[in-house]
Amino acid sequence: MAAQATLAQRLLSGERRALAQAITLVESTLASHRQQALELLEVLTPHTGNSLRIGISGAPGVGKSTFIEALGNHLVENNHKVAVLAVDPSSTLNGGSILGDKTRMEKLALQANAYIRPSPAGNTLGGVARRTRESLLLCEAAGFDIILIETVGVGQSEVAVANMTDMFVLMLQPGSGDDLQGIKRGVIELADLILVNKADGASAKLAEKTAHDYQSVLGLLQPKSEYWAPQVASISAFSNKHIEGVWHTVEGYFSKLEKNISDLRNTQNIEWLWSETAERLMAELRADSAVKSAAEALEQAVKQSDIPPTMAAEKLLSIFRENKP
Numbered sequence: 001m002a003a004q005a006t007l008a009q010r011l012l013s014g015e016r017r018a019l020a021q022a023i024t025l026v027e028s029t030l031a032s033h034r035q036q037a038l039e040l041l042e043v044l045t046p047h048t049g050n051s052l053r054i055g056i057s058g059a060p061g062v063g064k065s066t067f068i069e070a071l072g073n074h075l076v077e078n079n080h081k082v083a084v085l086a087v088d089p090s091s092t093l094n095g096g097s098i099l100g101d102k103t104r105m106e107k108l109a110l111q112a113n114a115y116i117r118p119s120p121a122g123n124t125l126g127g128v129a130r131r132t133r134e135s136l137l138l139c140e141a142a143g144f145d146i147i148l149i150e151t152v153g154v155g156q157s158e159v160a161v162a163n164m165t166d167m168f169v170l171m172l173q174p175g176s177g178d179d180l181q182g183i184k185r186g187v188i189e190l191a192d193l194i195l196v197n198k199a200d201g202a203s204a205k206l207a208e209k210t211a212h213d214y215q216s217v218l219g220l221l222q223p224k225s226e227y228w229a230p231q232v233a234s235i236s237a238f239s240n241k242h243i244e245g246v247w248h249t250v251e252g253y254f255s256k257l258e259k260n261i262s263d264l265r266n267t268q269n270i271e272w273l274w275s276e277t278a279e280r281l282m283a284e285l286r287a288d289s290a291v292k293s294a295a296e297a298l299e300q301a302v303k304q305s306d307i308p309p310t311m312a313a314e315k316l317l318s319i320f321r322e323n324k325p
Contacts, residue, residue: 004036008043011142016115019142023117026134041134044141049265051083051140052254055161057151057187058171063197064150065104067171067237072108074243075146083139084108084116085132086150115144133164133272158187163271166264167253169193172214174207174234188214189221192230192253199234199241207234227256290323291316 007025010018026037058064065086072082084105108114117135136147151161162168170191188194194214199207211234218230231249235242257264285291298312 004040022138023135026131048137048140051147053165054167055149055165056169062171069105069108070237070243076111076113081113081144082146083144084148086118162190167192174203194232196234200236
């Protein structure tokens with residue numbers, strides 16, 4: 001515990017190496033590291049919760065990293081401390097990050113008041129790293145007042161990031177049309193702000209039309225909150241077009257959210273509680289020796305249609321319960 005207390009003090013003082021070490025610790029899958037991570041988080045939790053948490057998603061190639069760099073630089077120039085948790089697609093060969101966001105945000109990575117942490121999505125459903133929530137808390141404890149979470153943008157990641165952030169930003173390409181570039185149509189209902197990127201050159205007029213079309217669509221949907229009507233804007237992250245205006249919109253959103261943010265954070269924490277519980281139970285189930293012994297035979301029986309999957313699942317759960325003290 002003494003080692004975790006020392007690491008916590010270093011992190012609270014703003015030491016970047018301590019933050020990197022702490023995130024590495026919470027991302028570790030070793031049982032001994034997990035206990036150390038829990039002890040560290042217990043010490044740091046009273047120092048969290050003071051940031052603006054913003055999720056940013058969109059299909060690959062829409063320009064999320066370019067936008068985050070443009071927005072991040074604008075925020076740093078206006079005396080904010082910005083942390084970026086960028087969840088990269090994972091290599092199927094070694095599990096590591098493929099894209100490497102630090103190489104895609106070169107200018108922002110050099111800023112003293114910015115911190116970029118790329119993490120491989122691994123096998124986590126939806127492309128949000130397994131310990132993104134805990135990394136978010138560590139960044140808050142280190143003094144970062146704005147946390148940007150960039151997701152892979154592959155379906156379920158939008159739901160995951162919407163459940164852990166205060167504001168959800170969806171990015172689209174000009175002329176994206178009804179198919180939302182492969183993203184489920186229902187994701188538009190999660191968005192607090194929709195940005196149509198690449199509004200420059202020959203694509204400028206098309207981006208404006210796309211933004212107008214989506215604003216019309218939003219007018220037909222029931223807003224997800226009573227204090228904010230989702231908005232749409234066309235931008236060019238590459239040329240910094242309308243980046244300052246985007247931040248003014250974000251500030252307007254948070255000014256209206258202010259009275260309700262404690263309720264929103266409570267909802268986030270309850271969601272985290274149950275998702276963590278389900279994840280831990282599944283890990284224990286798969287690690288159980290008796291379950292492992294029975295699983296292969298039951299899987300074969302399901303493949304051959306000898307028993308339905310529901311019955312096989314009940315048998316595995318019964319075996320698991322019987323082995324518990």
